Amino acid sequence: MASRARKKQQRWCTQPLTPLMEGPDPEMQEEGTKKESSWEVIREWFRLQKGGGLGVHGSSSFSLSLYGNIPSKTQDLRLLLGVLGCPLAPIPLATDPLHRLHIKDIPIETSSACYIIQQYLAATGCLKQEKGMKNMYTTGTMKMICCETEISTGKSVKSLGTRSGENGCFVLWQMSPGMWSLELVVGCNKVVAGSNGKIVWRHTPWLGTHAAKGPHRPLRRIIQGLDPKSTASLFAKAQCLGEKRIGEDDCFVLKVAADRAAVMERNEGPAEVIRHVLYGYFSQKSGLLIYLEDSHLTRVQAPGNDTVYWETTIGTSLWDYRDVDGVMIAHEGRTIATVFRFGEVSMQHSRTRMEELWVIDDVVFNVPGLSFDYFIPPADIFDVDNSP
Structure with a gap:
């Protein structure tokens, strides 16, 4: 009897969970079968801001101005998830190990970068690992703002918006080489993305499922302090640009960039990718990566409209490195993204700043039972690819 009473006292109380938007967005149903790409969501968000900002009521980014039946607060969340949710690195991971590169056959900028990356691998503990990492499980929380x-209208500059945000969390699975799966929930929306080593795909409630164009590229979240070996592989053929001070650290600056053929593969309709570069800032004192910045420039030439340029810059500060099974992992960081729109009318531009504060809660290596089947792309990816 005493044990039964004890069990009743230990019984957990159920708590309702916030519903997640995993399927088609009901707010988009009135738009029929209209298909939008990710850059069109960004373009429409800026159009909504410009119209709301110059209107009679001077509405802010969290106002109730509408695009169809979609409140601008929902548009803000879509912009946040589209830019900061699951961006990719500009180039694929290198297939040749660093130790196979012949220093005598490469420029001094590249050989210096190779030396810096070797120091980074040593600082993170990767060179001392006796057993390779087969897979990784990571959970974290974030706040997107x-x-x-x-x-700017040429004569005046107007600032809109309030510093409000949404809390969220994510779960990331990774299996070498190049396979990963990400589930990210912010507000009431869920974004799912993944890769089977050949295809990178993403699903959002407002865009559905679509595959990333161009070469297979790694998830940016993985290279920003979670997997030092992938980060080192990404910068394997980097150039050392010199030194720069970040905060209180003197850093070596490494640069990698997508070549012209690779960015042309990522063109989508009237949107043409001009360039995509990535800069890594490695501390001279600790050897660790403390800042990561990439810049992405797209030109949009729609029929009957002026040419518009979109430049997205994402900078991530990394700190709180902790030892996890002998590997130093960054457990906290701050990402600031800026979307800059210009070129439509001389002396006019729009600039939006957004932010993500993230914390890594748990990292586990070599989880038993994780198989290749977990990273199989959804079936509708192939339906989209085969559609006329």
């Missing part, structure tokens, strides 16, 4: 929008 749409800070402000700056609209």
